Amino acid sequence: MRSIIYLLIGILFGITMFKSEAASWFRIYEMFQFQSFHMYGIIGSALIIGVIVVQSIKRLNITSFFGEPIRFIPKTRSFSRYMFGGILFGFGWALAGACPGPMFTLVGAGFLPILIVIGFSVLGTFLYGLLKEKLPH
Amino acid sequence: MSWIFEPWPWYIAGPMIALVMFLLLMTNKNFGMSSNLRTMCAICGAGSKSDLFRFDWKLQKWNLLVVLGAIIGGYIGSHILSKDAVVQINPKTVFELKNLGFESAGNAYLPSELFEINALIEFKTLSILAIGGLLIGFGTRYAGGCTSGHAISGLSDLQLPSLIAVIGFFIGGLTMIHLLFPLIF
Numbered sequence: 653m654r655s656i657i658y659l660l661i662g663i664l665f666g667i668t669m670f671k672s673e674a675a676s677w678f679r680i681y682e683m684f685q686f687q688s689f690h691m692y693g694i695i696g697s698a699l700i701i702g703v704i705v706v707q708s709i710k711r712l713n714i715t716s717f718f719g720e721p722i723r724f725i726p727k728t729r730s731f732s733r734y735m736f737g738g739i740l741f742g743f744g745w746a747l748a749g750a751c752p753g754p755m756f757t758l759v760g761a762g763f764l765p766i767l768i769v770i771g772f773s774v775l776g777t778f779l780y781g782l783l784k785e786k787l788p789h
Numbered sequence: 790m791s792w793i794f795e796p797w798p799w800y801i802a803g804p805m806i807a808l809v810m811f812l813l814l815m816t817n818k819n820f821g822m823s824s825n826l827r828t829m830c831a832i833c834g835a836g837s838k839s840d841l842f843r844f845d846w847k848l849q850k851w852n853l854l855v856v857l858g859a860i861i862g863g864y865i866g867s868h869i870l871s872k873d874a875v876v877q878i879n880p881k882t883v884f885e886l887k888n889l890g891f892e893s894a895g896n897a898y899l900p901s902e903l904f905e906i907n908a909l910i911e912f913k914t915l916s917i918l919a920i921g922g923l924l925i926g927f928g929t930r931y932a933g934g935c936t937s938g939h940a941i942s943g944l945s946d947l948q949l950p951s952l953i954a955v956i957g958f959f960i961g962g963l964t965m966i967h968l969l970f971p972l973i974f
Contacts (some may be wrong), residue, residue, distance in 0.1 A: 657816060658851045662858015663865065665809045670866030672802030676876045677899050681886065684959075684966040687879040690799050695940060697803025698810075702945030705811050716817045723817070727933060727943060727950040734950050737932025738939075738957015740924050745958060746965035747973075748921030749899070751936040752929060753822040756856050760863025763904045768915065769922040774833075776926025777826040781839035787931065 669757040677749025684746055732788040744773075794872045810941055818851055821938030823929040825849070825856050841930070867898075874898045889974040917973070932957060 669675045674694055683691035708714065709722050716722050745751050748769045750758060755773070758766040780787075797805075810820040827842065828849040835842035867874060876898055886894035893901040901908065908914045929935040932954045934943060940958070943951025 654816070654851070655854055657812075658818075658854035659858045659861075661809055661812050661816075662855035662860075663862040664805065664812075664858070665855065666859035666862015666864075667866040667870065668797070668802055668805040668809070668862070669859065670863050670874075671797040671870060672799070672805075673796050673876050673898075674802065675863070677903065678876045678878045678882070678886070678894060678897075680962075681966060682878045682882045684962045685879075685882055685885070687882045693799025694802045694806065695936075697800055698806035698941055699803075699944055701804055701807035702810055702941055703947065705807060705814070706945045706947075709814060717815045718817065720817055722814055724946050725819070727948050730950065731953060734932050734939075734953035735957045735960075737928050737930070738954040739928070739961035739964075741928030741932055741935060741954075742958040742961020742963075743965045743969075744921045744924030744926075744928055744961075745936070746962040746970075747917060748925060749903075750925075751822070752826060752925065753859060753935075753937050755925075756822075756859040757863035757866070758899070758904075760860040760865075761867035761898070762864075763899055764906060765904045765909055765914075765918060768909075768918040769925070772919045772922025773926030773929075774826050774829045776923040776928075777823075777930045778830045778835050778838075778842075778926075779923070780927045780930040781827075781830065781835060781841035784839070784841060784931075 665753065666757045666760060669754045670761055675750065675754035675757045675761070680746060680749045730789055736788065744776075793870060796871075796874070796876070806941060807945075810937075810945065813855075816851075819938070820942045821852075821934055822856070822859075823926075823935040823938060825852050826926050827930060828853060889970065891974075928961070 672694055673679045679691055682688045750769060755766055755770050813820045828846050831842040831844060831846040875896060878895060883895035891900050891902055903914055903917060939951040939954040
């Protein structure tokens with residue numbers, strides 16, 4: 653039963669990514685050129701509602717659909733890993749024009765070369781696992 | 790009924806993303822897509838090489854279902870809810886992209902120069918997709934999240950680390966497009 657819920661949430665997410673064009677390489681390029689409000693509007697409005705949602709859950713002690721308390725795990729404090737990791741991710745995001753959600757949406761949309769991006773992103777994650785002890789965190 | 794085939798404006802898409810995050814929170818999960826790349830490493834047996842991949846990946850089955858849904862959603866969005874989806878970007882952007890050699894700008898959903906099967910015979914195209922993927926996978930795990938985990942989930946929870954990561958995403962993206970694209974393309 654719960655499996656169906658996650659599948660449906662994923663479908664909603666996938667349709668949104670495709671139909672909003674957030675999965676388009678062109679929209680990512682245009683965003684980094686500051687030549688359209690579109691992507692900023694998407695991220696910005698999601699964020700404003702997101703902040704209201706999270707703060708409401710915390711203040712009103714809203715429980716999950718299954719009656720359990722909703723936990724928010726604070727991220728470990730650091731600068732280097734977020735900044736350096738973030739910059740590397742930004743390079744890839746702009747080059748491939750997709751991030752880890754939309755890249756899967758593009759598979760469903762039939763753009764098969766994106767499978768190369770996905771395959772190498774799994775490899776990239778693996779390389780990070782091998783090198784992480786040697787990197788500043 | 791033709792409105793069904795139109796692209797969604799930002800003020801529909803943004804709230805929908807917030808709804809996805811809300812629904813995951815309400816089922817006690819966190820919206821974060823890049824974790825799946827780590828799970829895929831774990832499934833392939835990478836746990837023998839690094840403790841990053843030593844966990845019970847079956848606990849992440851829910852997130853793989855979200856990924857499967859995202860693939861199905863991509864099919865529905867493109868094949869049922871769209872007809873010849875073309876992304877209408879700013880004419881100025883189209884002009885700049887054509888100068889870089891992207892003739893498909895303004896006439897396609899993705900640049901055919903990178904995402905058409907025939908383009909893969911070029912070593913350069915393959916390298917761009919491969920290096921892009923490597924950087925995405927390496928960077929997202931190093932930063933502990935991607936656009937969904939940091940820019941949406943983390944910032945919604947007012948997490949300072951997520952703000953640093955998002956600033957990093959933009960430094961990287963802006964450097965790539967403004968400084969490196971003229972050298973690559």
